[in-house]
Each structure stands twice: as structure tokens, then as C-alpha cells.
Amino acid sequence: MTPSTANDRPDISVEDFEELAERAPEGVELEFLNGRLVVRHGPIDVDDFKELARVAPEGVTLELINGELRVKPVPDGDHAEIYMWLMRQCMQHRPELGLYPEWGMAIKTYRKGCAKPDGTLAPLGHFAAKPEWGEPEGVLMVVEITSHDSDTHRRDRIEKRDGYAAAEIPVYLLVDREAGSLIVFSEPRHGVYQHRAAYPFGATAPLPGPVDITLDTEKLKDYAR
Structure with missing residues (x-):
């Protein structure tokens, strides 16, 4: 890439x-x-x-x-539409979960980082009474949607991937608009995701446990630009 x-x-x-x-x-x-x-x-x-x-x-x-x-980066319109598409899919398949936008998360295991994923999937009520920049325990998945800027390769495809793996977040979903595909990282161990699967826009993309959602990505073809 x-x-x-x-x-x-x-x-x-x-x-x-x-x-x-x-x-x-x-x-x-x-x-x-x-x-x-x-x-x-x-x-x-x-x-x-x-x-x-x-x-x-x-x-x-x-x-x-x-x-x-x-x-x-400030999201553009397609970025916002992709997020809404994913949120609706998550609500449809797992109504007991919420896809929280830009929730501040401390990644202490990775050089004391603080990230705001585009989306954080967790049980409804999980963040109640918790401070921003809290611990990632209990989070099922984080989502990043690439932006059209020169840092997206290093930021979304490398640094955040490694940080989320080090924090042992079970699933990292990268919506890569430039590549026109969904990249699913799972099974974090020793700071590295052991499994990577790529699905082109339009394919059926199964998200592994503990997420257990299958995404119909046909709609994403509208935002592949």
C-alpha cells in the first residue's frame, strides 16, 4: 500500500x-x-x-x-456518510451496542498515546460516568475511515493499527477509501494483530467475534472516490 x-x-x-x-x-x-x-x-x-x-x-x-x-483531519461529506452507514449496520445487527463517534481513548500501552477513533463499538451505557481519555477495556472494535490527506497512510494504516493492537482491542476496522476496501484486523497478541482480511467495496465482510456482524458493503461503492 x-x-x-x-x-x-x-x-x-x-x-x-x-x-x-x-x-x-x-x-x-x-x-x-x-x-x-x-x-x-x-x-x-x-x-x-x-x-x-x-x-x-x-x-x-x-x-x-x-x-x-x-x-x-476534518471529515468530508463522504466520510460522514460512511460513518452513518456503518452505525446503521451495527444498530441493525447488534442493537445492544453503540458506535460512539470520536470517543477519546488512552492507549497507555503504546507510548502513552491518546486517540480519538472515528468510531468505537461498545455496549450501550459502557461510557456512562467515565472520563474522556479513559481505558479501552470493554471496547469491542474501533473504526477509522481514511481521509484524503498525506498522513493517512502512516496514521490509519500503521500507527493507529499498532496502537490499537497494543491496547488489545479485539477488532480494528479500517475503511480504506483510497483502496476501495474494508480491512479487518483481529486477534491482537503481543502488540500485533495476528489476522488481517481485506474485502473490496461491494463484498460481504464478516466481522469476527466479539463483534459478530456481517456487513453488506455494496453502498460503499457510492463513496469510493
Whole structure:
């Protein structure tokens, strides 16, 4: 799989960067270099990251992946439609489960990361009274839908895959729009998913236990662009 060929776009606008830099916790100095948000003094610790994420301007979603501060891309219309398609499928087959959008999750086993998957599948009520950036225990599946940006290859196909495996999340579902396929990773062991299965848009895609849902992906052909 080759990296995305999409044109580079800035992580955030200059206005949002200036607002975020002004609100940053004491001792955290941010820079805006070549359209990328970076921490001037090197890696940011988890507590400072959580505070920075809390005060981020509306519409700016931050993650801490592989020890680096990242800005989650703003989803386009097709991205949103794919999420709604998947949520409806999950509700139809497993009404006792919810597909929670962008729930903050701590991945402490993987360099103290903090990720916001596009979707997190868990029993209804699972996150009640729990803080954001909580532990992944009890989560059945996480979902990422690729974006048309230059970092999607490293972020969604490599770093997040490895982080979710290290956290022992049973299933990682990657909706790869560039490849026109669903990639299902399962059986995490020793920080690596032992099983990988790919299904082109239009095929029937079975999701293994504990998810146990079979997806009819014909509708995804409408969003393969």
C-alpha cells in the first residue's frame, strides 16, 4: 500500500493555531511549521496533552499518536456518510451496542498515546460516568475511515493499527477509501494483530467475534472516490 497522493493541507488554520498557542498549558510552546502543528520543546506529556485538547478551538480535534501531537483531519461529506452507514449496520445487527463517534481513548500501552477513533463499538451505557481519555477495556472494535490527506497512510494504516493492537482491542476496522476496501484486523497478541482480511467495496465482510456482524458493503461503492 502506497501513501496517499492527496495534496498537503495545513493541519489547522493560522487563526486556530494562534488561539491554541495562547491557551496552551504553561511550559508547552507550539509552533506552526510548513502547515504542521508541532511542540517546540519535543514530546508533550499526557497531562499537558489532555489540557491542550480540552482548550482547543471548536472544530480542532487533537490526538497524541506515537508520542507526537497530531490534528485529526476534518471529515468530508463522504466520510460522514460512511460513518452513518456503518452505525446503521451495527444498530441493525447488534442493537445492544453503540458506535460512539470520536470517543477519546488512552492507549497507555503504546507510548502513552491518546486517540480519538472515528468510531468505537461498545455496549450501550459502557461510557456512562467515565472520563474522556479513559481505558479501552470493554471496547469491542474501533473504526477509522481514511481521509484524503498525506498522513493517512502512516496514521490509519500503521500507527493507529499498532496502537490499537497494543491496547488489545479485539477488532480494528479500517475503511480504506483510497483502496476501495474494508480491512479487518483481529486477534491482537503481543502488540500485533495476528489476522488481517481485506474485502473490496461491494463484498460481504464478516466481522469476527466479539463483534459478530456481517456487513453488506455494496453502498460503499457510492463513496469510493
